[in-house]
Each structure stands twice: as structure tokens, then as C-alpha cells.
Amino acid sequence: MVSNSTDASATTSGCPWSARECELLAVTLKLLQQHGYERLTVEAVATEAKASKSTMYRRWPSKADLVLAAFIEGTRESAVPPRTGSLRGDLLAIGAAVRAQGREHTGTMRAVLNEMSRSEALSAAMQEKFVYHRTVVIQEVLGEAVARGEIRAEAINPEIWDVLPGYLVFRSLVADRPPTEETVRALVDEVLLPSLTRDMTSG
Amino acid sequence: MVSNSTDASATTSGCPWSARECELLAVTLKLLQQHGYERLTVEAVATEAKASKSTMYRRWPSKADLVLAAFIEGTRESAVPPRTGSLRGDLLAIGAAVRAQGREHTGTMRAVLNEMSRSEALSAAMQEKFVYHRTVVIQEVLGEAVARGEIRAEAINPEIWDVLPGYLVFRSLVADRPPTEETVRALVDEVLLPSLTRDMTSG
Known part of the structure; x- marks a missing residue:
């Protein structure tokens, strides 16, 4: 996928x-x-x-197809890498965009998820048209950070590339504790950057 | 909350x-x-x-009350700290439990979420009876790791205490890319432990 x-x-x-x-x-x-x-x-x-x-x-x-298409259109701006010039800036910008989407579309996203359980086609469309684009954005951001020498390519694990949007979506959708600006900052500074810049020689 | x-x-x-x-x-x-x-x-x-x-x-x-009560009963075992003796072992055990729940209850969780959008009472019950207990488990696990000298208390930020269950639930529920054993391992070893053991003197 x-x-x-x-x-x-x-x-x-x-x-x-x-x-x-x-x-x-x-x-x-x-x-x-x-x-x-x-x-x-x-x-x-x-x-x-x-x-x-x-x-x-x-x-x-x-109706499910229509709603999915509308949702994807409504969140299209976040399908473009932010290009702030630094990894930290890019991650904060992605976090802010995901947070804004969560604020606007919580009800819609919950309903689409529920429909996904019933429709294989909708589930596949969600993956192809939404999740895949988000993957590409984060991969570009991380790839540019490697090119700038901010992180090492080995620090990136595709298995968990989406911790940033994933956790923020969880907070909006499941935990009913909408992420704040401080949530995004803590996640970037205290979790993602320590992970991406960790010492890979030991352990 | x-x-x-x-x-x-x-x-x-x-x-x-x-x-x-x-x-x-x-x-x-x-x-x-x-x-x-x-x-x-x-x-x-x-x-x-x-x-x-x-x-x-x-x-x-x-029906929503009944389903929420059944869901909470069905996931009760994970409401107890694993106590493996190490922070890494505890985090891996919590991750494995969340992963098993995601496998069994994806459809139910999606439906409950959708109902939460319509019912304040259900939403409050989900927070009080499910999310709060999970918070307590992770706080105990982290507190014990501080007591054993594995991490420093300052490394724990309550704002983002639930990255581990949050990301795994996101993977099961939203991304339609159910987490594997390797997902849990990567999250613990490459994200959470580097975050919790990071150097807090610089930056």
C-alpha cells in the first residue's frame, strides 16, 4: 500500500x-x-x-463516494510539502495542517471511517487518494532533510513514517482531546526529532 | 480530561x-x-x-451504551500495567495488547466513534471508562521506569503520553494498515525510547 x-x-x-x-x-x-x-x-x-x-x-x-471526494478536495492544500527550509519547520507545518483538518472535519472523518468498514471500494479509494498522498509529502520532507544533512537516511523507517499525522488524527478523532499547537510542538521537538536524530551506532 | x-x-x-x-x-x-x-x-x-x-x-x-460497555469489558485485560520489569518490555506488551484489540474490534470501534459524534454522553463515557484507564496504565509504566532509574521524570510530557496506543489505534482504525509486531518494535525502539531517553541538557 x-x-x-x-x-x-x-x-x-x-x-x-x-x-x-x-x-x-x-x-x-x-x-x-x-x-x-x-x-x-x-x-x-x-x-x-x-x-x-x-x-x-x-x-x-x-453518498459515500461523494463525501470522500469532498473530503479529499477540502484537505488538498495539505497534499503539498510545506518547504520551510528546515525539517523542524516542515514537521510543524504538516502538524498544523493536520490539526486544522481535524478541527474542521471530525464528524465527516468519523462517518467516512464507519462507511469504510462496509465498503472495500471506499476503503481502497481512501488509501489511494488520501493516505498515499500524505505518505508522499512526508517522504519528500524527510528526503529533503537528508539532502540538507539534517538527518541520516537510515533514521527513516517507512513502517512508521506517519506517526506525526497518525497521532494527531487519533487525538482529533478517537481521543476527543483535539491537539493544540503545544501538542504539535511537543510531538515534533520531544518525539520526532529525537527519533530522527538518534545515535544509530549504539543499540 | x-x-x-x-x-x-x-x-x-x-x-x-x-x-x-x-x-x-x-x-x-x-x-x-x-x-x-x-x-x-x-x-x-x-x-x-x-x-x-x-x-x-x-x-x-x-444500543450505543450496550456496545460501549461490551467493548470496555472486552478490552479490560489491557487496563492493567504489564510489569515486565523493564520500560522496553512494558511498552512492547502495551503495544501488543493494543494491536490485538485493534484486530478484534475495528468495526466496533469505528461504529462507537461514529456514535460519539452524535452523543455527548457516549463520548464522555468513552473518555471516562476507557481512555482514562489507559492513561493510568501508561503513567504507571512510566513512573516505574523513573523509579528504576531508566528515564528521567522530566522526559515525560503528559500532553503526548498516548503516542504509543494512539498511533497503533490510528493504524488499525484509520490507515487500514493494521500494525504488525515490527510496527510495535519500531515504534518502541526507534521513536519512544529515543524520545524518553533523549539528552535534555541541549535544546
């Missing part, structure tokens, strides 16, 4: 939808935030956006 | 329910694993356990 190759183009491409489709997804996201997943209907989105139901269903065969 | 005091009695007490209630919760968990949250009904549990519906509803006013 997780590739080790980096592909800059995958992270810097724009919205894969037409302007009209992007508009429909923006309306979906707005209604999701207002009413939550359960009370959202494809019909309500069509009405609000002055689109036909068949237009909607042609592009997104189910 | 997170207390800094440790309370050993809270983690070592047994099932707070009667033998009959524990039986009803075990049936609930079995049906949950067989059929998933959506298709579970309180009636089906009552029938299977030869209990009356009113007995069920008197103890657990809703």
Missing part, C-alpha cells in the same frame, strides 16, 4: 475535477459541516448547487 | 458488573464481531442470552 518512491507531480497537481465539479464538492463539504454525514443527502447537494440528481450520481455513484 | 495522578486501584479492579451482566456483555461482543454494529439489535442479544428486553434496557438504555 505504501510506496517508497517519491513522485513530486502527484502532490503538486491541482484539482482533478472540472470547475463545476469542484463547486459541487464545495457545496457538499459546506452541507456536511452544517448538518453532518447522516443528515446529508445527495438530493440536498443537488438542490443547493442547482444541479440535477443524475449529474451528481453520474460522477459519484453513492 | 487527563489527570496526572496515578490510582492503582482504578486499574486493578475486576469487572464492575454482576456475573449475569458480564454474560450479557460477552454475548453482545460475540454478536458484534459476527454481524457488525449496524445489524446488531438489543433484541437479538436478549434472545441469544435468554434475557428479557426490559432487563437489557434497564442496564443499558440504548
Whole structure:
């Protein structure tokens, strides 16, 4: 599922939808935030956006597909590496972006997760369209830190590349203890940087 | 929400329910694993356990309450500190327990999370009855490591005490990339121990 190759183009491409489709997804996201997943209907989105139901269903065969697409669109900005010039700056920026997403989309993310249990296709789409892009961003950030001489390539373990977004998503979604700016700082300064700069000669 | 005091009695007490209630919760968990949250009904549990519906509803006013109680019962063993004699051993044991729970209860946990978005009471119960106990276990493990001289008390930051269970739950629940034994080992050896034993004089 997780590739080790980096592909800059995958992270810097724009919205894969037409302007009209992007508009429909923006309306979906707005209604999701207002009413939550359960009370959202494809019909309500069509009405609000002055689109036909068949237009909607042609592009997104189910409510779950529509919501996933809207969620991915709504979080697209974090699919680009921050490029602050330092590893610490990049990690803090990624953490801030994940934190903002958690704040905005908790209900939507919980509902999508629940749907994932029921739909293999949705689960695969979530991995391919969301998780994979996040992997690429972090791999780029770590790769650039190696190139700058900040960390050694051997310090990076692809098995646990996503501790930063993973823990922050957990805090928003599961622990009901939304991460603060201090959470991100502590995670970067006291956990990730000590891990990535650890002495690899002993142990 | 997170207390800094440790309370050993809270983690070592047994099932707070009667033998009959524990039986009803075990049936609930079995049906949950067989059929998933959506298709579970309180009636089906009552029938299977030869209990009356009113007995069920008197103890657990809703399906969400019943499922949360069953989930907490089913994960009770991990509410006790492992006491292996070393910090590394304790962290590996906690990681293994969280991993086993993720394997068994992914669908249930996703459904409970989704219900939490709709119910303040359920959300509060999840924090009080599940998250808080996990906090206590990890605080005890870290406190014992300080007492043994393995780590310094200043290395522990309560803000991010739950990186270990948090990341593993994220992997099971959100990333759809269930953690392996190697995930737990890498997290403990390459992230948590370097963090907890880091040099605190510089930086």
C-alpha cells in the first residue's frame, strides 16, 4: 500500500475535477459541516448547487463516494510539502495542517471511517487518494532533510513514517482531546526529532 | 480530561458488573464481531442470552451504551500495567495488547466513534471508562521506569503520553494498515525510547 518512491507531480497537481465539479464538492463539504454525514443527502447537494440528481450520481455513484471526494478536495492544500527550509519547520507545518483538518472535519472523518468498514471500494479509494498522498509529502520532507544533512537516511523507517499525522488524527478523532499547537510542538521537538536524530551506532 | 495522578486501584479492579451482566456483555461482543454494529439489535442479544428486553434496557438504555460497555469489558485485560520489569518490555506488551484489540474490534470501534459524534454522553463515557484507564496504565509504566532509574521524570510530557496506543489505534482504525509486531518494535525502539531517553541538557 505504501510506496517508497517519491513522485513530486502527484502532490503538486491541482484539482482533478472540472470547475463545476469542484463547486459541487464545495457545496457538499459546506452541507456536511452544517448538518453532518447522516443528515446529508445527495438530493440536498443537488438542490443547493442547482444541479440535477443524475449529474451528481453520474460522477459519484453513492453518498459515500461523494463525501470522500469532498473530503479529499477540502484537505488538498495539505497534499503539498510545506518547504520551510528546515525539517523542524516542515514537521510543524504538516502538524498544523493536520490539526486544522481535524478541527474542521471530525464528524465527516468519523462517518467516512464507519462507511469504510462496509465498503472495500471506499476503503481502497481512501488509501489511494488520501493516505498515499500524505505518505508522499512526508517522504519528500524527510528526503529533503537528508539532502540538507539534517538527518541520516537510515533514521527513516517507512513502517512508521506517519506517526506525526497518525497521532494527531487519533487525538482529533478517537481521543476527543483535539491537539493544540503545544501538542504539535511537543510531538515534533520531544518525539520526532529525537527519533530522527538518534545515535544509530549504539543499540 | 487527563489527570496526572496515578490510582492503582482504578486499574486493578475486576469487572464492575454482576456475573449475569458480564454474560450479557460477552454475548453482545460475540454478536458484534459476527454481524457488525449496524445489524446488531438489543433484541437479538436478549434472545441469544435468554434475557428479557426490559432487563437489557434497564442496564443499558440504548444500543450505543450496550456496545460501549461490551467493548470496555472486552478490552479490560489491557487496563492493567504489564510489569515486565523493564520500560522496553512494558511498552512492547502495551503495544501488543493494543494491536490485538485493534484486530478484534475495528468495526466496533469505528461504529462507537461514529456514535460519539452524535452523543455527548457516549463520548464522555468513552473518555471516562476507557481512555482514562489507559492513561493510568501508561503513567504507571512510566513512573516505574523513573523509579528504576531508566528515564528521567522530566522526559515525560503528559500532553503526548498516548503516542504509543494512539498511533497503533490510528493504524488499525484509520490507515487500514493494521500494525504488525515490527510496527510495535519500531515504534518502541526507534521513536519512544529515543524520545524518553533523549539528552535534555541541549535544546
